[in-house]
Amino acid sequence: MDLDENSKLDTVLLLDADVADLFADLSQYETDLADHGTYFDETASARTAVAAPRDIVVIFDMATGNSGTLVDHSNGVTIGYRIEVVAGAVRCVEGGTIRTAASPLGIIATPRKILAAWSQFPNGTSTQSVLVLYNFATGEWVHAPDATHASTTPNPSHTLTIKARSGGSSPYPNTLHQVRIGRRFHSQTETSEDWVALTSPGVTLGARRVEGTPIDRTTEIGSEGSFTGPAVLATGRSTEADALRLSSPLVNEQVRSPLTLRNTYTPARWHRPGWAGAPESRMLLSTIFLREVPPNVSEVFVRVHVLHYTAGAAIVPVYLRAFSFDGYSDPEAFCTDEGTVIADHGVGGAGEWVTLGPLPVARDPKGQSRFCLGYNFNHDVAAAGLTDTRLLIRAFTVEALPK
Incomplete structure (x- = not known):
């Protein structure tokens, strides 16, 4: 039975x-x-x-x-x-x-x-x-x-x-x-x-993506690729881009207990000088994420959520970058433009999202890339509030940009 x-x-x-x-x-x-x-x-x-x-x-x-x-x-x-x-x-x-x-x-x-x-x-x-x-x-x-x-x-x-x-x-x-x-x-x-009762599946409110129909010699319009080559390529390309837009972020990390960062860049074992022409940025090793990147993705879009405040009377800006590198001893590496945090959110404040923008992808032979955040305080220029300024990285997102 x-x-x-x-x-x-x-x-x-x-x-x-x-x-x-x-x-x-x-x-x-x-x-x-x-x-x-x-x-x-x-x-x-x-x-x-x-x-x-x-x-x-x-x-x-x-x-x-x-x-x-x-x-x-x-x-x-x-x-x-x-x-x-x-x-x-x-x-x-x-x-x-x-x-x-x-x-x-x-x-x-x-x-x-x-x-x-x-x-x-x-x-x-x-x-x-x-x-x-x-x-x-x-x-x-x-x-x-x-x-x-x-x-x-x-x-x-x-x-x-x-x-x-x-x-x-x-x-x-x-x-x-x-x-x-x-x-x-x-x-x-x-x-x-x-x-009691099984719940019903949710209703998709948006437009459903329909996969393109491959055209080959079985469609009786000639040999494979004849007449329809550009149409086939365009169909496949649009379908691939739609699939990427529906994919999950490569990194979508919320930090429950974020580190309190300051211009001493300690502990030293968690920091490295930045690559890709941005040595002023200290790479924060606790934010390294190894991800497989779809083959036709050459850029990703990066945002970070931060809390910026002072333990004294003055505050200095903090500059942020995101890096992509392939992980080898002499790595190929890229970085975003600098994102700047100026506002004083106060201790326990709401913080803000900082858009670091597009980031070229450096990948290893397995199609993987390492993503990491870097930061520095006031470009390490002495100023009132430099030693009192604090930064907490609360969230980090990396999303594919389909091409």
Whole structure:
């Protein structure tokens, strides 16, 4: 029998009354539970004795006044885990302690289908429990407050019981539709995709690019290249340019904890004199990126986001360049024109984007190039504020310029 689409790699038990008898296991284990009429169980259920990370999903009918146990892993005394309905609330229990609980919305006298998903993940030395509920009739979600608590491990010799507690006590009076137990945390989004509805792909609002149709001798207009050579070349060329315009940036880096740069250019091991006729720029080695560049890209466009401020009373300009080099000991290297930062953004300010513009690409025999930023303070000319000026490089982007 083919596996159910909701049987995932971490699934240890999957019951689905819409597909088969509720005691029939549709997971990869394919080990059915014992049918006791009003409840189902598996003695010494080691496969479901799962500690965090763990996910338990139960889909059941619920009406006002319903109470009873949905899922239970215990020996009747010591509770590994349990999901129960008490006084209109879904409660998640471990070792006799309620870990989290919530009441589904829209419960009336007529039974309505409810989803309860209790998922756990380790949080340091503790465990975090996440409980979400969904009413299929009203479309309403309830998210119980996340709970951090002690970690527990169910006993593999204990019994798993569905729709009651061990031995059949505290039976649940209404219909159970599905049960899934797994060895991984599942988010609310994943739960919704699995059990409520799959989201539809997004709609492309822009014009769709249509690939040009190659023309060769099979088009019955002559031998290959006859009549249509220029048209074929133009079609291929425009298609290639469109593909480049839709490509991701070669570098798109946001720096979470940027270095504070100053005119001492320290530490020395992170700096090198600039190449390509720009020795005044110190290349910042922490910004070197090795990238494969498309064969027909000879230039890239570079921007950098910076924060410029002073630790004293005065401030000096900072000059920026971007470099491209091929990585050899006597490298071929190119650089952009200088970009200038003058404004004092203040400590913790918003900063600004600086456009460094087009940069010729130097590539090695493998088609790769190294991109790097360089900078200097006031061209190293002594001035008030030279030693107090600071610069933070927050982001660095390099985008292909199709030709």
